[in-house]
Amino acid sequence: SQQGEEDPQALSIQEGENATMNCSYKTSINNLQWYRQNSGRGLVHLILIRSNEREKHSGRLRVTLDTSKKSSSLLITASRAADTASYFCATDSGANSKLTFGKGITLSVRP
C-alpha cells in the first residue's frame, strides 16, 4: 500500500485565498517532501522537511510535520491561478532512501 495519503482529494478555492493540504503516513521517515505536477508534466520538488524539524517556510509555502501523529500539512498562502496543479506528498524512509508517494491532491484556483 502507498505510504502517504493526502487529504482532501480535491480542493477548489478563489485566487487570493489560502490552500491547506494534509498528508498522513504510516512508517518512520527520514524526511517528508511535497511535489507539484502540472497536467501532463513531470513532478517538481517544492519543499523538504526533515524528521527532526517541525515547520519550514519557502516563499508562499509553509509545511509542518508532526511525527507523533505521522502527519504533515502544506499551506500555500495568497494562492494564484498559476498554482492550479496536483500536489503530492512523498516520504523518504529507510537506509536505502525509499521514496513513496500518495495519491495526490488536485488544487484548482479560480481567477
Place this chain on the structure above:
Amino acid sequence: DAGITQSPRYKITETGRQVTLMCHQTWSHSYMFWYRQDLGHGLRLIYYSAAADITDKGEVPDGYVVSRSKTENFPLTLESATRSQTSVYFCASKAGHTEAFFGQGTRLTVV
C-alpha cells in the same frame, strides 16, 4: 545536457511483447526510482536502486525487471507486456536523503 531523460516519450506495443523504457541521469546520483502513474492511484513505486548493482522492489514490481550496471542508467523492462501495464512511467533520481528530480515521463500503451 544535464538532467534526467527518459526515452521513448511515447510507446505503443502489443500484448506479450517485451519493451524497455530507458532512464539516464547526468548527475551521478546514487538513488534512482521508477514509478507508474494511473488515475486514482497517484504514483506507485515499481523498483528503486540505491547504487549500481543494488535494486529493491517497490509497491508494484510484478511483471517488471530492472538493472543498474552503470550509475547513470536505470532501464525498466516489461518482460511480457499486458494491457494493465498501460500507464505513464516516471523515472527519478536523487543524491541522498534529498529532493528527487523527475524525467518527463513515458506514456506507454499496450494494445
